[in-house]
Amino acid sequence: MNDTVLIAGAGHAGFQVAVSLRQAKYPGRIALINDEKHLPYQRPPLSKAYLKSGGDPNSLMFRPEKFFQDQAIELISDRMVSIDREGRKLLLASGTAIEYGHLVLATGARNRMLDVPNASLPDVLYLRTLDESEVLRQRMPDKKHVVVIGAGFIGLEFAATARAKGLEVDVVELAPRVMARVVTPEISSYFHDRHSGAGIRMHYGVRATEIAAEGDRVTGVVLSDGNTLPCDLVVVGVGVIPNVEIAAAAGLPTAAGIIVDQQLLTSDPHISAIGDCALFESVRFGETMRVESVQNATDQARCVAARLTGDAKPYDGYPWFWSDQGDDKLQIVGLTAGFDQVVIRGSVAERSFSAFCYKAGKLIGIESVNRAADHVFGRKILPLDKSVTPEQAADLSFDLKKAAA
């Protein structure tokens, strides 16, 4: 039997599955196919500390090269181009074919591109990879005015950094509020105020219809309401598209992700899919979902590594996420979509509060701003299906620590 585990994609998910396999004493060959020209690295700092302060790109790497050698994790600098499922082989761009016993697809997602006239000009930029973050860091000092398209996590993190660096910043968002898909109106309203207070101009309910330009030079963003926002740089953060095409071409079922079961297996028992590219059946929430977060990528990696080393269990990781915007830290635990009641604990004015989200009287998630203790509380009790009442949540004299013990 071939004991090679091939991992396609060396992001958070791919790296973790390799490490967890070795931690569980997996004896066979482990190879990570890495199509980026860097050692495997962390993405969150790309729109946060690294973008702001720079520094050594090596500080982003999960581990130095020696670690991979010591752990006998082969790093193959190449790109998967197709899967021969019958022959259990992966074909790489270099023309090499590698046989596998098990294949883990950890191909992540790519930027959704802006589809308007002039969107391919050199100063229309994106922020997903280390190379893209580098380009932005290098360009920002020469720029005066940036228009950010999309008020999601990445757009807002970038906007806050650009403003702190002295650029004029406009943010354009189709929805009526920031981070509308993922946070409650209370949190959107706080971040709207914070970003506006820092001098960022927020524009809601409008879309970019064209990049205005003179030759190759960006001069503005034309909006659906007829206005043009002048700028010399455009940063696009309008979401991502999961990388499913190679899986689909190999006949694996895909939809808004590579379809996997509760144990993260595709329809082929020799192929798993994890992280941003996987559309999984959640045992915990009883629905099919795709989650874009470090927690999801790494916990799914651990789940697959456990299965491959004899400890098969359904994936039941509990979702949590964070975002640093200016001086504010937002931390989210649980899935807060579908809430019907929001209770605020703490003080919005003092910039330390949490939105406890309830659905039919049950606590389903907590969104915390500069209030790590509430987040930690949520990470303890929510996975255990425990709750506190809305009255207890609102009452600062109610001891959450004790309630979690």
Ligand SMILES: Cc1cc2nc3c(=O)[nH]c(=O)nc-3n(C[C@H](O)[C@H](O)[C@H](O)COP(=O)(O)OP(=O)(O)OC[C@H]3O[C@@H](n4cnc5c(N)ncnc54)[C@H](O)[C@@H]3O)c2cc1C
């Ligand atoms: C700027 C930024 C900030 C973020 N901040 C946060 C945060 O604060 N908190 C949080 O929880 N999450 C954050 N995220 C999301 C988080 O980084 C992702 O959810 C996570 O990286 C997903 O890991 P992954 O391994 O599934 O995918 P990825 O990290 O996207 O890795 C996939 C890898 O596979 C490679 N690949 C694709 N196709 C192939 C192929 N055919 N052959 C070989 N390799 C291939 C890709 O190039 C990539 O290197 C952020 C993301 C970005 C971009």
